[in-house]
Amino acid sequence: MTTSAIRTGSLARRERQKADTRQAILDAARELFVTDGVEATTMRAIAGKIGYTPTAIYHHFRDKDALIKELCMADFAALGQAMHKIGRIDDPVDRLRRMGLAYTDFALDNPSQYRFMFMTALKHPLLDANGAVVTAPDEDAYVFLCSTVEEGIQRDLYRPELSDAAELSQMFWGGIHGVISLWFTHSKDPHITLRDPRETVRTMCDVMIRGSVRHSG
Amino acid sequence: MTTSAIRTGSLARRERQKADTRQAILDAARELFVTDGVEATTMRAIAGKIGYTPTAIYHHFRDKDALIKELCMADFAALGQAMHKIGRIDDPVDRLRRMGLAYTDFALDNPSQYRFMFMTALKHPLLDANGAVVTAPDEDAYVFLCSTVEEGIQRDLYRPELSDAAELSQMFWGGIHGVISLWFTHSKDPHITLRDPRETVRTMCDVMIRGSVRHSG
C-alpha cells in the first residue's frame, strides 16, 4: 500500500518533471521562433535558452520538425477557437465576412505562427505519439468555413452558379490568405508600397461578397 | 593595330569563356532548383553538375542568394512579358481578368520560380554588380497591373468607393496569389482536398470583377 502509494507518487513526480522540461522546451522554442523565425532558430539556441544540451531535446521530440508541429497544432486550436467565437452570428454571409476579418487579425497578430501554419508545406503528415495520422486541427477552422458557406448556399443566398461550397470556401480563404502572405513577404520590399492589409482584406470581403450574393444590384 | 586587335580578340574570348561558365552555373542551378527546390539545392551540387569546385561559383556570384536572385530576375522578366502580351485588349476590366488567368498559368507552369519570386521574403534588396539598388523587374508586371486598374477607374468602370488603384490592384493580385500559394503548400495535405486552382481563380476573377464594377446587376 504505502510502497504503491510512494511509487505512484514518485512516478507522478517524475512524469511531472519530465512534462515540465518538455514544456520549457516548447516555451523557449516558441519565443525564439517568434523573434528570430523558425528557420533561423537552432536546436542549440533552444537548448541553451533553458540550460540544456541540444541532445536533451531529442528525448522529448523526435526532431526539429516534430517540435515545430507541436507548436503548430496549438496555434491551429487557437485559430479554431477564434473562428468559433463568430459562430453566434445568424446570417451566414455576415458571419463569413466576420470570419475573414478575424482570420486576418489572427494572422497579423501571430505572424510567425501564421507563416508556419499556412506558408510552408509539411514534409510528412502530422503523426501523433503512436504514429497514427493526426486528425487535422486546421480541419476545425476550415470545416467551419465550409459549413458557413454551405449554409449560405442552402439558403439560396449566393448566385446559383456558385453552388460548389468547397470552391467558394477556397476562393474566400485563398483570397484573404494571399493579401496576408503578400504582406509578410513583400511589406519591406522597397519597390512596392503595400496598403494596410486589414484595409485591403476588408475591401476584398466586401467585393467578394457583393460579387457572390444574389440580387447584388 | 594588330596587337590591339589581338588583345581585344583574346580579351573578348576570355570574357566570353567566363560568361559561358557563368551561364553554365545559372543553367545547372536552375535545373536543380526546379527539380529539388531552392533550399535543398547545395552549392556543391550545382558545382558538381558542371564539373567545377563549389568555390568556383563564388568567382561569378557573391553568394547563393545572389545566384538565386539572378535567376529570379529573369523570371520576373518572363512574367512581365507574359503580362504585356495581354496589353492589346481594349477593355481594362477584361484585360484585368485575362491578366489574372495568365498570371495563374505562369505560376502553375513555373512553380519553383513562382515560389521564390513571391513566396519568400528577400533578405536584402536586389543589388546589381555595382552595388546599386536594381530597379525592380517585378515592377514591370505590377505597374502594368496598377495602370490597368487605374485605367478602369479613370473610365468610371468601378464602383465609386473603389477609387484606390493600389488597394484594388493588391486585392486582385493578393487574391489570385493566395489561391496559387495555398495550392503549392497544401495540395498534398491529406486533410483538405483543394479544387483545381485554375478553376478557383477563374471563379474568383468573375466574383471580384462583378463585385467591383458599377451597374453590377
Added chain:
DNA sequence: CGTGCGGCTTGACAGCGTTAGGTGAATTCC
C-alpha cells in the same frame, strides 16, 4: 623570356541537425 593577371582548386572553418554511447542520480527490488 620573364612577369603578372585571373579563373579555378585545395583545404579549411564555423555552424547546422542529429546520433551513439556513457554518466549519475533517483527509484525499485530482494
Added chain:
DNA sequence: GGAATTCACCTAACGCTGTCAAGCCGCACG
C-alpha cells in the same frame, strides 16, 4: 540496507551546409 535498474541528460562526434584564405597554373603581355 545494499544491489539492480531505470532514465533524463551529457559528451563527443558525424556528415552536411555555405563560405573563405591561400595557392596553383595557364595564358596574355611587355
